[in-house]
Amino acid sequence: MEIEQTPTNVATSDTNSTSEYLDAEGESDPDEGVADGVDEQDDYYQEQEREAEAQRHSIISELRGELGTRTGNALSPDPGAESGQSKDLAASVESLALSASASVKTEDSGNTVDDEPDHDYQNDSAWCGQKKHIFILSEAGKPIYSLHGSEDKLVTLFGVIQALVSFVQHSQQDAITSIHARGIKFVFIQRNSLILVAASRTNMSVQQLQRQLSDVYNQILSTLTYSHMSKIFEKRKNFDLRRLLSGSERLIYNLLSNDSSSKRVSNNVFDFLTNSIRVFPLATSTRSNIISAIQANCSKIKDLVFAVLIANNQLIALVRMKKYSIHPADLRLIFNLIECSQSFKTYENWTPICLPIFDKNGYLHAHVSYLAEDCQACLLLLSVDRNAFFTLSEAKARITEKLRKNHCLDAINEGLQQPYNDAKLYEQVLSVPELRHFLYKPKTTAQLLCPMLRHPYKSLEEFERLEAVYCNILHRIHNNARPLKLIYEVREREIVLAWVTATYELYAVFEPIVDKATVIKYVDKLIKWIEKEYDVYFIRTHATF
Amino acid sequence: MRVIEGKVVVLGSRGVGKTRLVIKYINSTLHRNEEPTIGVSFFTCKIMLDEVKIKLQIWDTAGQERYKALAPMYYRNANAAILVFDLTQYKTFAEIKSWIQELHRNVQDPMILTLVGNKMDMHAERAVSRDEAHLFANSIGATYFETSTETDQGLEQVFLSTALGLVRLADEGKSRSLRSFQSCESIYKNNNTAFSHLNLDNGSAAFRLPYVHIGIPVDGEDVRTSGEGRLETPSWSIEHIALGEVEHTSWCC
Ligand SMILES: Nc1nc2c(ncn2[C@@H]2O[C@H](COP(=O)(O)OP(=O)(O)OP(=O)(O)O)[C@@H](O)[C@H]2O)c(=O)[nH]1
Ligand SMILES: [Mg+2]
Numbered sequence: 004m005e006i007e008q009t010p011t012n013v014a015t016s017d018t019n020s021t022s023e024y025l026d027a028e029g030e031s032d033p034d035e036g037v038a039d040g041v042d043e044q045d046d047y048y049q050e051q052e053r054e055a056e057a058q059r060h061s062i063i064s065e066l067r068g069e070l071g072t073r074t075g076n077a078l079s080p081d082p083g084a085e086s087g088q089s090k091d092l093a094a095s096v097e098s099l100a101l102s103a104s105a106s107v108k109t110e111d112s113g114n115t116v117d118d119e120p121d122h123d124y125q126n127d128s129a130w131c132g133q134k135k136h137i138f139i140l141s142e143a144g145k146p147i148y149s150l151h152g153s154e155d156k157l158v159t160l161f162g163v164i165q166a167l168v169s170f171v172q173h174s175q176q177d178a179i180t181s182i183h184a185r186g187i188k189f190v191f192i193q194r195n196s197l198i199l200v201a202a203s204r205t206n207m208s209v210q211q212l213q214r215q216l217s218d219v220y221n222q223i224l225s226t227l228t229y230s231h232m233s234k235i236f237e238k239r240k241n242f243d244l245r246r247l248l249s250g251s252e253r254l255i256y257n258l259l260s261n262d263s264s265s266k267r268v269s270n271n272v273f274d275f276l277t278n279s280i281r282v283f284p285l286a287t288s289t290r291s292n293i294i295s296a297i298q299a300n301c302s303k304i305k306d307l308v309f310a311v312l313i314a315n316n317q318l319i320a321l322v323r324m325k326k327y328s329i330h331p332a333d334l335r336l337i338f339n340l341i342e343c344s345q346s347f348k349t350y351e352n353w354t355p356i357c358l359p360i361f362d363k364n365g366y367l368h369a370h371v372s373y374l375a376e377d378c379q380a381c382l383l384l385l386s387v388d389r390n391a392f393f394t395l396s397e398a399k400a401r402i403t404e405k406l407r408k409n410h411c412l413d414a415i416n417e418g419l420q421q422p423y424n425d426a427k428l429y430e431q432v433l434s435v436p437e438l439r440h441f442l443y444k445p446k447t448t449a450q451l452l453c454p455m456l457r458h459p460y461k462s463l464e465e466f467e468r469l470e471a472v473y474c475n476i477l478h479r480i481h482n483n484a485r486p487l488k489l490i491y492e493v494r495e496r497e498i499v500l501a502w503v504t505a506t507y508e509l510y511a512v513f514e515p516i517v518d519k520a521t522v523i524k525y526v527d528k529l530i531k532w533i534e535k536e537y538d539v540y541f542i543r544t545h546a547t548f
Numbered sequence: 549m550r551v552i553e554g555k556v557v558v559l560g561s562r563g564v565g566k567t568r569l570v571i572k573y574i575n576s577t578l579h580r581n582e583e584p585t586i587g588v589s590f591f592t593c594k595i596m597l598d599e600v601k602i603k604l605q606i607w608d609t610a611g612q613e614r615y616k617a618l619a620p621m622y623y624r625n626a627n628a629a630i631l632v633f634d635l636t637q638y639k640t641f642a643e644i645k646s647w648i649q650e651l652h653r654n655v656q657d658p659m660i661l662t663l664v665g666n667k668m669d670m671h672a673e674r675a676v677s678r679d680e681a682h683l684f685a686n687s688i689g690a691t692y693f694e695t696s697t698e699t700d701q702g703l704e705q706v707f708l709s710t711a712l713g714l715v716r717l718a719d720e721g722k723s724r725s726l727r728s729f730q731s732c733e734s735i736y737k738n739n740n741t742a743f744s745h746l747n748l749d750n751g752s753a754a755f756r757l758p759y760v761h762i763g764i765p766v767d768g769e770d771v772r773t774s775g776e777g778r779l780e781t782p783s784w785s786i787e788h789i790a791l792g793e794v795e796h797t798s799w800c801c
Contacts (some may be wrong), residue, residue, distance in 0.1 A: 177556060227614065250584035250612040346567070346583050349575075350608075354587025355618060369587075389621050392590070 031264060041392045062327070063365035066308065066387045123154065124160070134264035136202040137219065140165060143240045147197070148252070150259050154245075164191075168198050181209045192216045197244075203503035205264050207472035208478035211276060215259065218275060218335065221359045222258050225336045226251045229363035257343040263467040268460070270453050271316060272470060273442055276477055277508075279449040280334045283317035287538045289414040290320060294546045296405040297322045302548045306388040307395070308367060310548075314380035316342055316452075320346075321545040322351055328545060330360035331449035340371075341381045347371050348379065351399075353392045356385070370395035374403045378412040379419060437523050439497065440469060441511035443533055445541060446504075452533065452540045466494065469512065476501040476510055491519070498522060553603040553727040554714040557623040559562035560632035561640040562611030566695040567668040569626065569632060570608045573707055585610040588622050595711040601731070602711040620654055625725040627717060628660035628710045633681075635665040635694065648688050657723045660713030661690035664706055669696040744797045 079210065124130050130152050138157065139148040144165035146154035154161070168191060171179040182189040190201045190212040199216040207215070224232070227247055235242050248255075259265070259461040262272040274280055285293075297310045297320060309329060312319040316338050321329065330335075336358065355366035370392060374380045382402065384395040406412050440460060443452040459465045472494070480487050480501050490501040498513040500522060509530070513522055533540070558566045567585050573594050591606040607622050609615065623629065631647055633640040644663065651659065663685040665676060678694065685692035691709050695702035718728040 247614045250586070250610065340586075344583060344586065346585070346589065349571075351590040352587055353590060355615075389618075394591070415696065 062362040063367065063387050066306065066324075104326065106408055124157065126150070134204045135259075135262075136200075137216070137259050138164060138200045138202070139219065139223075140198050140200075141236065141240070141242070141244060142169070142193075142196045142198060145241060146233055147244045147248070148255060150256065164198060166201055167191075168193060188212065190216065192220070194220050195233055196240075196411055197223070197232075203264070205262070206474040207276075208474060210481075210485050211474060211478065212273060218258055218332065219255055221332055222251075222255055222336055222339065223248065224359040224363050225340075225357045226254070228357045228365060229359065230365075253343050254339055258339050263463060263470050266463055268456060268463055268466040270456060273453055273473065274316075274331075274335060274338075274451060276473060277444050277451050279444055279451040280331050280338065281317045281453070282450050283314050283319045283415075283418060284543055285319065285414060285537050286417060289411055290538075290542070292409050293320050293406060293411050294322060296402050296409070296411065298546065298548060300401045300405065301384070304386070304391070304394055304398060304548075306391060307384060307386045307548065309383070309385040311337060311383045311385070312374075312380055313338060313341060313383075314415055315452060318542065319380055319415065321542070323547055325547045327361070329358065333358040335362045337383060341383075344371075347381060350375050351396060355389075358385075368392075370399065372396075372399055374406065374415075375412060378403075378406075378416055380412075380415050420506065435528070436515045437514040438525050438529065439512045439514065441509065442473065443510075443529075444508045446508070447542060448543070450541050472499055472512060473499065473510060480508070480510075491522075500526065502526070549729075549730050550569060550600045551603065551729055551731040552600060552714055552718050553605070554627035554717075555572075555605045555607065555625055555725070556608045556628040556630060556710055557609060557626040558630045558632060559609055559619070559623070560611055560664075561634070561637075562613075562642045564632045564634040564637070564640050565610060565695075565697050566611065566630075566632045567608050569630075569664065569666060569695060569703060570606055573703045574606075584612060587615065587618070593707070595708065597711065597715065599653055600715055602714055604707070604711065604714075611735060619650065623651060623655065624775070625657075626655065626659060627657070627714055627723060627726045628662065630662045630664055630706060630710060631690070632664045632666050633676070635667050635676050636670050638675040639677045641665070644684075656719060657725050658720075659723075660710055660717060662710050662713070663690040663692045664686070664702075665692070665694045667696060667698075668694040668701060715753045723783045 034040055110201045133151045135150065137148070137150040138154070138161065140146055142165070144161055146157060146161050148154055149157050170178050172193075176186075178193060179191045181191065186204055188201070188203050188207075188209060190203070190209050192199050192213055194217075197220065199220055201212040201216055203212055222535065223244075232244075235244070235247075258269060261269065261275065270281070293312065297312070301307055301310055301322065308324045308327060310320075310322040311329070311334070312321075318334065321334075337356075340356070345351075346352070347412070350372070352369075352371040354369050354371060356369045357363065357366050361367075364385075367387060368389050368391065370382075370384040370386070372382060374382055382399055384399060386395060403412075441453060444450065456466065456469075460469045476490055476492075476499055480492060480503055486503075487501070488503050490499065492499045493515065495515065497515050498517060500509070500511045500513070502509045502511075507530075508527070511526065511529070513525070517525075537543075558570060560566050562584060567589065570589075570591055574591055587610060587617070589608040591608065593603045593604050593606065595604065607626070609619060609622050611654060629647075629651060631644050633644050648661075649672075651661075663681065665678075665681050668674075681694075682692050693702050693706050693709065695706060697703070714726065716724050718726055
């Protein structure tokens with residue numbers, strides 16, 4: 004991929020000046036991009052104290068208030084408050100110039116290994132050949148994260164991005180959304196002093212890439228909170244955010260590598276593409292037993308906001324405080340955390356977590372543990388009380404005990420070991436072998452049903468195509484300018500159907516040889532079956548404590 | 549049967565090996581688990597010293613900077629702190645000082661301090677000398693051990709010394725937060741630790757420490773061993789600390 008390619012088509016107001024800008028090259032200036040000294044540390048800690056005061060506002064503080072714990076002053080840092088320094092083109096050129104001598108190393112881990120200072124990323128075929136790159140930098144141009152390669156060595160590129168963004172922002176009073184060049188989409192979002200960029204050869208649309216960037220942004224908020232990050236940048240534009248994010252790179256990485264561009268073949272990517280989550284299939288009676296067990300042991304814990312039970316990246320149950328609920332984007336962060344923290348399997352953990360859509364300014368305190376060694380379902384109890392560990396720990400023990408007694412653990416294990424519901428799904432519905440895969444999402448919930456991937460989509464190459472198909476039809480169906488209700492397409496390798504009704508969205512992929520009448524018949528059968536089994540695969544409403 | 553229940557907080561910079569230290573001691577089996585800790589992990593273990601059963605609640609904290617503001621939540625009411633640094637990284641040793649200051653500011657009750665220099669297997673890269681660490685341990689009233697989670701050297705000693713310190717603390721009766729009581733619970737329930745396993749059929753002598761015969765990696769002035777393997781550690785209190793500059797910052801949480 005040639006990043007320095009002059010864009011052929013800039014999706015913003017002024018193509019010329021932008022491309023002009025891209026060609027700018029400058030002298031290097033070693034002064035920037037070096038890690039900040041330790042002297043910041045004290046500032047930072049004091050910051051956190053104030054932060055802790057400040058964060059007692061909004062939902063979490065309300066909850067604390069209601070619960071008779073401390074309340075504090077409201078704080079509302081203005082996200083839009085602009086950076087002060089008017090960064091005109093000249094300034095940007097300067098910052099671009101700073102980094103002219105920097106280079107990149109091909110490495111996935113994002114390590115800050117520094118043994119190849121002069122590695123030339125433009126000529127690194129492995130790096131250039133990546134299907135998707137994600138870059139995160141601060142408005143001041145400080146590297147924060149790169150999905151591939153070490154962000155330290157991408158200073159030149161970060162300089163270009165920063166310059167582009169700030170040029171469009173300051174001289175055009177506009178925001179750059181995307182650039183399309185040589186089959187690569189460059190998608191930009193700017194949030195709260197951060198610039199997030201995706202460069203992708205995949206089939207994701209601009210909006211889909213934006214959602215992915217926004218998920219990553221939320222992941223960062225989940226670690227730091229919005230108010231904390233704003234304060235840091237308000238105070239020091241140049242702050243090296245990596246210091247605060249270190250240790251959570253794996254969360255960002257996992258979130259971004261859910262799709263075929265990271266050679267993963269899994270249904271995970273469809274969660275985010277449809278902005279939903281998946282539900283762990285369970286017999287209705289089992290699920291309601293689980294919910295009652297949680298309620299019975301938690302309803303007296305007054306500051307508990309959510310109890311979330313998940314297994315295999317799917318939601319088993321969510322019990323919530325009245326009036327509050329978790330947005331699927333927040334839930335995806337929870338799934339992500341669990342998916343890439345193996346250590347939770349062995350120990351109880353007590354960790355602060357910010358759910359940015361629920362409350363971007365404060366932490367909930369999460370008691371995280373697996374139900375039992377012999378039952379790999381993970382329970383999160385999220386409270387606003389930072390001293391609730393033992394209360395929650397005891398509640399969890401009682402819940403496990405109860406679930407063991409009433410055989411719910413067995414039921415969960417059954418579902419985990421041989422995804423029998425999935426097998427059933429294939430037997431009963433997809434006895435129609437011509438139906439290869441589908442996504443079904445009810446309009447009333449942000450929950451997704453999709454069957455396990457099977458032949459031919461188990462191979463990476465075929466899966467990539469499937470992903471592309473879904474990206475494409477999802478994009479066309481949800482096109483704001485011209486939303487569609489029905490797409491039926493006969494492609495070379497499959498027949499693709501998208502159908503949006505008042506109650507659900509269905510996307511399905513069939514063998515290419517089936518005729519239209521048969522497709523309709525199968526879809527009909529599938530819909531009927533889902534309606535009948537609805538409560539096994541979906542949760543209509545989340546119970547309250 | 550006398551039971552003492554104490555809260556132990558494990559502190560130190562990121563990557564020094566806190567989690568591995570605890571896991572290796574408790575399970576003796578190592579899942580190759582290289583994740584940085586998020587928040588704090590909670591463990592319990594019991595150590596039997598013939599007449600006394602010591603239950604440890606171990607809080608393994610995340611060394612990552614952003615959790616620092618939350619630390620008070622973790623060390624509140626702690627009766628002991630295990631302060632871990634990486635022998636190959638001088639910086640992590642220097643950072644122990646800020647932890648000491650912080651405990652100093654925020655913990656009133658006496659506390660057992662154990663200083664641990666980890667990764668002693670990496671001889672070639674050693675950056676902190678035994679003497680310097682020792683001297684520092686003395687100055688803060690801590691017991692010093694060197695450990696390796698690769699070779700398992702010194703792990704038991706760290707926790708035993710902490711447990712013994714808690715017994716002493718209970719005997720002194722100065723700590724308000726340390727729980728000490730009589731219980732009729734069965735003595736030999738515990739199978740959590742390698743040590744208790746060793747100790748199972750080991751009848752009478754109080755405070756008998758099998759490791760004394762193996763030899764402790766570090767045996768300084770503040771760790772005295774008698775013929776019976778009795779080990780004394782001075783308990784920590786504010787007077788023990790002479791670190792100069794006292795910052796008065798009120799910590800949240
Ligand atoms: N050679 C050697 N490596 C060790 C030793 N102990 C830990 N390590 C390595 O150090 C790394 C960090 O260990 P952890 O136990 O996760 O460190 P931690 O202190 O818990 O780190 P945080 O949870 O981030 O605060 C791991 O990759 C271990 O392999 C040791 O005794 N010798
Ligand atoms: Mg750890």
